[in-house]
Amino acid sequence: MKVFVFDLDACNGCHNCQVACKDEHCATNWLPYAEEQPDTGQFWCKVDEEVCGRVPHVRVNYLPHLCNHCDNAPCIAAAPEAVYKREDGIVIIDPRAAHDPEALVASCPYGAIFWNKELGIAQKCTGCAHLLDDGWAEPRCVDSCCTGALRFGSEEDFAEEIARAEVLIPEAGTAPRVYYLNKPKRFIAATIVDIEADEVVEDAMVTLQRIIDDEVVAEVRTDELGDVWLENLEPDRYRMRVSKEGYLDLHQEFDLSEKDRSVPEMRFYRVPAAV
Template identity: 85%
Template sequence: MRRADPEMVRRNCEQQSAKTEMRMKVFVFDLDKCNGCHNCQVACKDEHCDTSWLPYAAEQPDTGQFWCKVDEEVCGKVPHVRVHYLPHLCNHCDNAPCIAAAPDAVSKREDGIVLIDPKSAHNSEALVASCPYGAIFWNEELGIAQKCTGCAHLLDDGWKEPRCVDACCTGALRFGEEEEFESAIAQAEVLMPEAGTAPRVYYLNKPKRFIAMTVVDIEADEVVEGADIVLQRISDEEVVARSMTDEFGDVWLEGLEPDRYRMWIRKGGYLDLSAEFDLSEKDCSVPEMRFYRVPTAV
């Protein structure tokens, strides 16, 4: 339920901002805690659709824009599947390309939040293309560029966090002062670091590549338990992982960097088996890795 009144926000924003000591804010998302409930996405819609929060933002259209959006990525293939959820919103960059594209329409507050002025953003459709994260949208009806505001209207009205963070039931989304999250930021990643935008949205436990398979004794028509697994990086032959097939014949090697690998599978009574995997673009899943017994002398 919305707990802020638009008229009260407009009336008090300047006074509240003057009283509040601004400190740089950040978003921190722990992807291990995200269960894909989409509460953050729904809360953003509830806060901004059909409601104008001027001077911060005009109303968000009911369709066509997601200022906060959770993307779902299905990795691998049956029976080895992982589902990851990745929330996206404006990164409120310190080196924001949108500010460079339209300095008269876009500004960065003292607390680090980047805002597009609805009154100055008319005929600034080029702003959409300026964002490497695809976080800026064009409102055809109003003729303005729009994006996440970090719910600055709520922060200036005394809220500690935006609606998306308030609605997160697992604690995956957090928001606060940069100093408060110093240790988390040291372990976190940002999206598209090569863009050089210095984003203020950080991601913990961002998924890496995996190799998953089921090792099968094809002659006996059964899975192979207890086979030794050794994974080497092909470029330097460094061993990066060791494991063993479980009671279902399965093995999961996770947390791998995009690269090319060679795997060795060994167990007494079986011929050594090797296989190569290229994780440059995606994860690898092998539903049936065939393992053959050592031939019996006649």
């Protein structure tokens, strides 16, 4: 059985996989697996870009999406007469079978199925089944990946990676066969500034605690730019303490339930001189 594995640390957002999919499927049909993909309105392979934080603490994450070729595929349940799973694990919507495109589109929790109104059929990634049948080792999207972020092969060959990978929307219970390595988590980033001296504060100790149980989840020091990055955090509420000899302790709370947090200027004040 075949699987896709994405290493998100290796993805540079070149969109080669997305372009290669268009090149392979637009203006060309590959029956019995697929009618041609429309030039616009459908991306059987699509790389989403997410800008996190704010200047000067910005990260850009890339997340490729395609059909998850699920073992418990809801599209098969929605139209068993039109959707089937090959022996290699690839899920195919038969373009020549009678089916309800709208029901198929609605069945997919990943938004990977599209309705071609002109042809009256539902369409999605085929895993380039026509190329695999012709002896190719991998689909066009994988073949075009210049960084090795996207890979394809036998489940047994990727057993080690799968053991530490994540899937999208696990609560859907679809048993997807697309796995993600190094999926980004939340971060807090800040620049600590001595506003009176008009300079950044180096080597300040930053301690991060989870509010719900006071567990210390990180202890780091600010760098030569006064910056601190606290990464790989779960969506939760946190309390930060910044301390350094000669300064008053600085406290701030952060809620990462919905998004990352960036503070371009956290003001750090010196201990007042004794009178």
